[in-house]
Amino acid sequence: MPQMNKKTLAKLRCELRWESAIAKHRDCFNTTRLNLWRDFFPPQLESDLMGRSLGEQTRYSFAPGELVEPASSHQCFRLKPHQFNQRFGNKGLIPQRNGRFYPRGMLQEISTLFTEDRHPFRLIADANTKTDFYADLNHPLASYPLDLQVTITGIWAQGEQRGGRSQDVAALLTDNGPGMQTRWRDQPTDFWSDMPFMRRDCRSDLAFYDQPRLIAHLDQTAQDELAALHGQLLAPNSQVLDLMSSWQTHLPDELALAELVGLGLNEVELDANPRLTERVVHDLNAMPQLPFATAQFDAVICSLSIEYLIEPIAVLREIARVLKPGGVCVIVFSNRWFPTKAIQLWEGIHEFERPGLILEYFLAAGGFIELETFSLRGLPRPANDKYADQMALSDPIYAVWGRRSAD
Numbered sequence: 291m292p293q294m295n296k297k298t299l300a301k302l303r304c305e306l307r308w309e310s311a312i313a314k315h316r317d318c319f320n321t322t323r324l325n326l327w328r329d330f331f332p333p334q335l336e337s338d339l340m341g342r343s344l345g346e347q348t349r350y351s352f353a354p355g356e357l358v359e360p361a362s363s364h365q366c367f368r369l370k371p372h373q374f375n376q377r378f379g380n381k382g383l384i385p386q387r388n389g390r391f392y393p394r395g396m397l398q399e400i401s402t403l404f405t406e407d408r409h410p411f412r413l414i415a416d417a418n419t420k421t422d423f424y425a426d427l428n429h430p431l432a433s434y435p436l437d438l439q440v441t442i443t444g445i446w447a448q449g450e451q452r453g454g455r456s457q458d459v460a461a462l463l464t465d466n467g468p469g470m471q472t473r474w475r476d477q478p479t480d481f482w483s484d485m486p487f488m489r490r491d492c493r494s495d496l497a498f499y500d501q502p503r504l505i506a507h508l509d510q511t512a513q514d515e516l517a518a519l520h521g522q523l524l525a526p527n528s529q530v531l532d533l534m535s536s537w538q539t540h541l542p543d544e545l546a547l548a549e550l551v552g553l554g555l556n557e558v559e560l561d562a563n564p565r566l567t568e569r570v571v572h573d574l575n576a577m578p579q580l581p582f583a584t585a586q587f588d589a590v591i592c593s594l595s596i597e598y599l600i601e602p603i604a605v606l607r608e609i610a611r612v613l614k615p616g617g618v619c620v621i622v623f624s625n626r627w628f629p630t631k632a633i634q635l636w637e638g639i640h641e642f643e644r645p646g647l648i649l650e651y652f653l654a655a656g657g658f659i660e661l662e663t664f665s666l667r668g669l670p671r672p673a674n675d676k677y678a679d680q681m682a683l684s685d686p687i688y689a690v691w692g693r694r695s696a697d
Contacts, residue, residue, distance in 0.1 A: 292445045294339045296327045301444030304463050307437040310472035313649055313661040313690075317468040320668035321459070325448065329457045332357060335440065344445050352436040358464050361432035366414075367425045373398045374413075374423065378405075386423055388415035389479030391470055391640050397425055410466065410640060412474055430469025438463070471645035471663050481647050486635035487600040495555055495575050495598070498631060502558035504537050507594045507626055509675045511684040515666055516540045516622055519689060520591060523620050528588035531612065533605075534574065534595035537562035540622075551587075553580070578604035585614045593622045596648060597636040606655030613694040619658065620691040621648055641686070648690040658692035665689075 294300060302324060306317045326339070334350050342348070355361060376384045378396040391410040394403050412430065416422040473479055491498065508516065521542040524530060528547055532539050535552030536559045552566040553574075560569040572581060578601045590609045599605055609619050625641055639647065645663040652658045669684040671677065 291343050292447070294326065294342050294442065294445060296340075297448060298326060298445050299448045300324045300326065300339075300442060300446075303441040303443050304459075305439040305441075306463055306468055307439070308431065308434045308469075310434070311476045312472060312653065313663055315468075315471065315663045316665075317463075318664070318666045319463050320443070320666075321462060322668065322670070324457065324459065329459060331459045335438075335459065339440075339442070342442055344442055347439060347441045350438045350440070352438065354433050354435055357436050357438070357460050358429040358431050361428045365427040367397075367400060367427070368416075369397075369423045369425055370399075373400070374425075385484055386413055386415075387480040387483055388413065388423075389474050389477060390481075391643060394427070400425075410470065414474060414477075415480075426474070429464065430472075431464055432469075434469070467640075467642040467665070467667075470640055470642035471649065471665075473646070479643075479646055479650065481635060481639075481650055484635075487602075487633045489600065489631055489633055491630035494573070495631070496573050498628075499555040499559075502537075502556050502562075504559065504562060506538070508624055508685045508687075509677070510672050511669050512624065512687055513538075513540055515669070515684075515687055516593065517542050519622070519664065519687070520620065521545050523618055523691060524589050524591070529586065531580075531582065531587045531590045532566070533590055533592040533609070534598070535560060535563065535566070539563060539565045539591075540593055541565060551582075574605055575600050578608060580605075580608040580612050582612045584611050586612050588614055588617050590617070590619045591622070592620070594624060594627075596621050596623055597627050597632040597644075600633060602651045603654045606651050607657070610655060610657030610694055615694050615696040617694045618691055619652075619694070620689060622687060622689045624685045624687060626685060641688070645688050645690050652690070652692050657695055659695045661690070661692040663688070663690050 292298065302321045304319050308315050338348050374386060375396045375398055378384060389412065391412055394407040394409050394411050395405040397403050412426040414424040414426050416424065506513065517540045520540060524545060526546055529549040530547050532550060532552045535554040539550065549567050550565050551568040551570065552560050552563055553570045553572050554560050555571065555573060557571050560566060570581060590613060596602065613619060623644065629637065636644065649661060649663065652661055666687040671681055671684045
């Protein structure tokens with residue numbers, strides 16, 4: 291069996307675990323081609339991987355500021371009004387919203403930044419004035435202890451090594467994403483200004499979905515990973531509601547359920563779903579109330595559709611009502627959607643801010659505990675996928691879930 295050494299290339303599945311004041315978080319990143327001779331590894335990781343075999347796992351713990359740059363007050367700047375370029379990127383006037391992320395290139399008259407810089411910074415409203423702002427350039431994970439689990443998923447020999455581009459493994463795991471899905475110092479993020487639930491297409495959803503769309507919204511690898519996640523969170527022989535359902539439910543074949551009720555907008559799509567035991571056509575944007583009894587279900591899942599809800603908090607309250615105490619609500623999404631029917635906020639925020647938005651939905655609805663987020667990126671796209679010649683990587687998966695409280 292091949293073993294890791296300076297002359298091998300490797301693929302790793304890295305799971306970063308951390309905990310904020312409102313949720314537990316797990317961010318998974320799959321590396322493609324790492325070179326132990328050329329690439330930069332955290333010191334603990336590089337020495338420990340040597341001699342290990344395919345499938346082996348290792349675990350590491352990092353103090354705050356050890357895997358990423360430590361937090362520093364020098365990375366937080368009070369902004370004068372003109373230093374935040376509200377017309378950046380020719381996208382119209384960009385509002386200033388507390389706790390949100392923006393590209394650093396928006397900031398003017400800061401000597402270390404340039405307009406081409408797309409790395410995110412967090413905008414923080416002054417607690418006293420509410421109108422003055424700070425730019426926090428610290429990494430959003432800088433203040434958190436981090437646990438890392440690494441699994442070797444591929445090892446192969448490399449020929450003669452002649453340089454090449456080096457990669458920083460810690461940066462691959464933590465840059466441009468992880469940490470952005472939670473609040474800044476437990477202050478609620480301002481997702482609610484600027485009419486966030488407006489949509490380009492205001493027609494009835496029943497009219498939009500009048501024609502069935504029997505298409506896959508994820509590549510096969512992402513579908514398999516979504517099914518596996520549901521398999522981890524749903525108990526066998528439970529009663530499950532598939533909210534905003536369609537012709538696919540994304541469950542493991544081996545998961546037997548006592549009941550799987552599908553609520554969706556198109557009868558043909560629902561009829562094409564072989565896993566459903568009951569089918570209900572219902573427009574949640576016209577009527578957020580769910581046509582089910584209180585405490586009827588052990589679990590509610592909503593896959594690849596949350597971005598279309600115009601009253602998501604009302605729907606989450608209804609989900610809490612129909613769940614049994616301890617029951618789980620699992621919301622999953624990716625970076626593909628029907629743009630004219632998604633709420634305008636969805637497209638305007640970073641991919642890793644979207645789990646933060648869903649967390650705020652859960653918190654505003656009430657009735658949920660044990661909130662968690664999950665992300666999965668970096669897996670290869672199947673070679674036979676129709677977009678394989680355009681995109682090398684599988685569709686990312688983001689998930690947020692919580693359990694119904696007992697009271």
